[in-house]
Structures are given as C-alpha cells and as structure tokens.
Amino acid sequence: MRTQAAKRYQRRFLSSMLAYVGILFACVWATNTYEPTGVPLIILSVLPALPVIIAMVVMGLYLIEETDEFVRQRIVSAMLFGIGVVLSVSTVLGFLQYNDLVGKVDVFWGFPIWAMSWGLFQCFLTWRDSRVGGGE
Amino acid sequence: MNNRLRVLRAERKWSQQHLAELLEVSRQSVNAIETGRYDPSLPLAFKISDVFDLTIEEIFSNPSKENA
Numbered sequence: 039m040r041t042q043a044a045k046r047y048q049r050r051f052l053s054s055m056l057a058y059v060g061i062l063f064a065c066v067w068a069t070n071t072y073e074p075t076g077v078p079l080i081i082l083s084v085l086p087a088l089p090v091i092i093a094m095v096v097m098g099l100y101l102i103e104e105t106d107e108f109v110r111q112r113i114v115s116a117m118l119f120g121i122g123v124v125l126s127v128s129t130v131l132g133f134l135q136y137n138d139l140v141g142k143v144d145v146f147w148g149f150p151i152w153a154m155s156w157g158l159f160q161c162f163l164t165w166r167d168s169r170v171g172g173g174e
Numbered sequence: 175m176n177n178r179l180r181v182l183r184a185e186r187k188w189s190q191q192h193l194a195e196l197l198e199v200s201r202q203s204v205n206a207i208e209t210g211r212y213d214p215s216l217p218l219a220f221k222i223s224d225v226f227d228l229t230i231e232e233i234f235s236n237p238s239k240e241n242a
C-alpha cells in the first residue's frame with residue numbers, strides 16, 4: 039500500500055519528467071533550427087536541466103512529507119546506496135579516463151544512474167521484506 | 175530490539191493491516207517492527223503503547239538488560 043506522500047511524489051515526479059522530455063525536444067529542435075550562439079545558446083543548454091532540478095526538489099519534498107518513519111528510513115538508505123553507486127562509477131571512470139582507456143563521458147548521466155540505483159535498491163528492499171515475516 | 179508486538183496483536187486478533195491503520199503507518203512498518211528489522215522511534219513506541227494500553231517496557235525489552 040502506497041502512502042499519500044508516495045502518491046503525491048509519483049504524480050509530481052511524472053509531471054517533472056514529462057516537462058523534461060518536452061523541454062528537451064523543444065531545445066534540441068530550436069538549437070538545430072536556429073543555430074544560436076552566446077546567451078541564447080546558454081539558455082537553451084540550461085533549460086533542460088531545470089525539470090531535472092525540480093525532480094530533485096520533488097524527491098526532497100517526498101522525504102519531508104513522508105510520515106511513515108520506516109518508509110522514510112528505507113528511502114534514505116536507497117538514496118545513500120544510489121550516491122554510493124554514482125561515486126563508485128565516477129571514481130572507476132575517472133581512473134580509466136586518466137589512463138586514456140575511456141573517452142569523454144557526459145556528466146549528466148550522474149542523475150539517471152543515481153535515480154536508477156535508488157529504484158533498484160528499493161525494489162530489492164521490497165523483495166527482501168516480502169520474504170521476511172510475511173503479511174497478515 | 176525484541177518486542178511482544180506479534181503476540182499482543184494475536185491476542186487481540188488484529189491483522190498487521192489493522193494495527194497499521196491504528197498506528198497510521200504502513201503494514202510493512204508493522205511487519206518490520208514485529209520481525210525486529212526496525213526499531214521504532216520514541217513517538218511511535220509511545221503510540222504503540224497507547225494502542226495496546228500497555229507501558230513501553232511491557233511491549234519492548236530493554237536491550238541493555240537483555241545482554242546483562
């Protein structure tokens with residue numbers, strides 16, 4: 039059963055991701071069509087990042103609004119796991135790049151890797167919970 | 175931290191879901207507390223003691239005394 043905070047989070051997160059897709063496509067189209075330079079190019083480059091930043095705010099709100107302390111503790115654990123994955127991947131990648139074994143990798147992959155790691159860890163915790171104790 | 179939550183709940187013939195609703199938490203929370211995978215905060219422990227009309231010590235065992 040999802041808590042009210044979780045339902046609100048899903049709704050807000052989905053909205054921010056839909057905005058991200060829309061803004062990203064619009065910015066790519068505008069950049070290719072008008073080939074802007076200077077300040078307009080900076081604005082078009084930064085715009086797609088705004089919904090992603092909003093998504094992070096939404097995640098923060100979820101933590102604040104979640105009243106179930108056990109669920110909140112699991113979210114924090116999963117977030118920390120995600121941070122661990124991102125830091126580990128970036129460290130390994132950095133050393134591979136240092137020795138010219140890997141080329142340029144866009145740093146904006148950090149957020150999706152973190153979010154996916156978080157989600158996978160949450161799935162693992164849910165699976166583990168379903169195996170321990172059972173429900174009545 | 176060991177507790178008597180499962181026993182007390184069974185005595186009252188309550189499901190985990192029913193207890194969760196009384197405590198205003200998820201069923202997973204009740205399950206995690208019962209199986210000792212999660213120790214509730216003091217406010218939640220007081221809420222549990224209110225629901226069962228018992229003191230906290232009658233529900234949760236003192237870990238330092240357990241080890242003594």
